[in-house]
Amino acid sequence: MKYYSTNKQAPDVTLEEAVVRGLAADKGLFMPYTIKPLPQEFYDRIDTLSFQEIAYRVADAFFGEDVPADVLKQIVYDTLNFDVPLVRVTEEIYSLELFHGPTLAFKDVGGRFMARLLGYFIRKEGKKQVDVLVATSGDTGSAVANGFLGVEGIHVYVLYPKGKVSEIQEKQFTTLGRNITALEVDGTFDDCQALVKSAFMDRELNEHLLLTSANSINVARFLPQAFYYFYAYAQLKKMTATGFYPVICVPSGNFGNITAGLFGKQMGLPVKRFIAANNRNDIFYQYLQTGVYTPRPSVATIANAMDVGDPSNFARVLDLYGGSHERIAAEVSGATYTDGQIAETMRETWRECHYLLDPHGACGFRALKEGLEPGETGIFLETAHPAKFLDTVEGIIGEKVEIPAKLQAFMRGEKKSLPMSRKFSDFKKYLMAL
Numbered sequence: 001m002k003y004y005s006t007n008k009q010a011p012d013v014t015l016e017e018a019v020v021r022g023l024a025a026d027k028g029l030f031m032p033y034t035i036k037p038l039p040q041e042f043y044d045r046i047d048t049l050s051f052q053e054i055a056y057r058v059a060d061a062f063f064g065e066d067v068p069a070d071v072l073k074q075i076v077y078d079t080l081n082f083d084v085p086l087v088r089v090t091e092e093i094y095s096l097e098l099f100h101g102p103t104l105a106f107k108d109v110g111g112r113f114m115a116r117l118l119g120y121f122i123r124k125e126g127k128k129q130v131d132v133l134v135a136t137s138g139d140t141g142s143a144v145a146n147g148f149l150g151v152e153g154i155h156v157y158v159l160y161p162k163g164k165v166s167e168i169q170e171k172q173f174t175t176l177g178r179n180i181t182a183l184e185v186d187g188t189f190d191d192c193q194a195l196v197k198s199a200f201m202d203r204e205l206n207e208h209l210l211l212t213s214a215n216s217i218n219v220a221r222f223l224p225q226a227f228y229y230f231y232a233y234a235q236l237k238k239m240t241a242t243g244f245y246p247v248i249c250v251p252s253g254n255f256g257n258i259t260a261g262l263f264g265k266q267m268g269l270p271v272k273r274f275i276a277a278n279n280r281n282d283i284f285y286q287y288l289q290t291g292v293y294t295p296r297p298s299v300a301t302i303a304n305a306m307d308v309g310d311p312s313n314f315a316r317v318l319d320l321y322g323g324s325h326e327r328i329a330a331e332v333s334g335a336t337y338t339d340g341q342i343a344e345t346m347r348e349t350w351r352e353c354h355y356l357l358d359p360h361g362a363c364g365f366r367a368l369k370e371g372l373e374p375g376e377t378g379i380f381l382e383t384a385h386p387a388k389f390l391d392t393v394e395g396i397i398g399e400k401v402e403i404p405a406k407l408q409a410f411m412r413g414e415k416k417s418l419p420m421s422r423k424f425s426d427f428k429k430y431l432m433a434l
């Protein structure tokens, strides 16, 4: 399958080139030429299939032309070695718990898949080492580092802002060793991102190293996120015997997660409509209201993985609907919440339903509570485990939160990181010496 750039100023590429490069030469995002619908027979018996079986059918539609069936199946089955259960929270609202993977956030799915697919391409081509650069404010670094741990031919450099990442998050990518190096940058998340961007644009560096990015602009990270939308529907169908056409609500930052869901709908997945839930960084919400897209610097909130001022996958959403605001607004509505509203939702849901939301999932739950029409059923994506935001969550509910064993295991590891200044010349010197 060929991939084109959303900016339409760069030549088409193969899947392999799209995965290795991440971003198109014209700085656009790669899109597959065709989105293949899955047959009715698949939807009729989807509730009899396992998560891995469902995911493989979806993966085959995306990647089957480019990756041999046995390899693709192995990648899918290895990636999804954990469950993504659908849990009923109220009469009509269900939580899709995406936090049962190794780093307890949904990014495990894309991170693990991309690591395995890139590893396959490197082995196949006999390529030399590929170096993955990733800037993180928390969840991305841990999912990517853990996904790539031990994958031959790939080294990952995680750049994170010193003192601005929670201890739990920091431990998830500084204790691994092997092919993972943590660079502790004396600066902010924006400084980390600027260092990575400058590295990709530096000619000399790119002649010296084969660099790629592992954030959600990469097709190998964002497309696999479609898998669990299908599995959510399968579980709903099993639980309710009808399946309905659910309304799906996605707590959104860079919009990679929801875009994968929109792809799913184009493949025939029965979804009535989508809701994109924002925190105060409501650039997409404003776009839906006005038809004008106005990026602005992000502000810090308690749902910090959604603190994005210029969502990178917006270009894909636009492209998917031919640039039509009307068509986008017909399929996706928006919601936006302050920290106060997020905290109130977490407290109330804990008290009334005894369900503990994390700050991101709380935006999703609230948007369904306020936005469902009578007779509709809603599913929100619970994107991370509440214990990842321990201080925030305990402060809000006024109770201790139990830390899952997987997180505790990271806490026992020994932190190892290299200090790095926020000057590109220092970072470049470091990379050139590799």
Ligand SMILES: *Cc1c(COP(=O)(O)O)cnc(C)c1O
Pocket (backbone or CB within 6 Å): 105, 106, 107, 139, 140, 216, 251, 252, 253, 254, 255, 256, 257, 258, 305, 306, 360, 383, 384
């Ligand atoms: C990354 C992240 C998000 C935002 O997802 P996007 O794909 O960037 O929209 C939401 N919640 C959590 C917990 C995250 O880690």
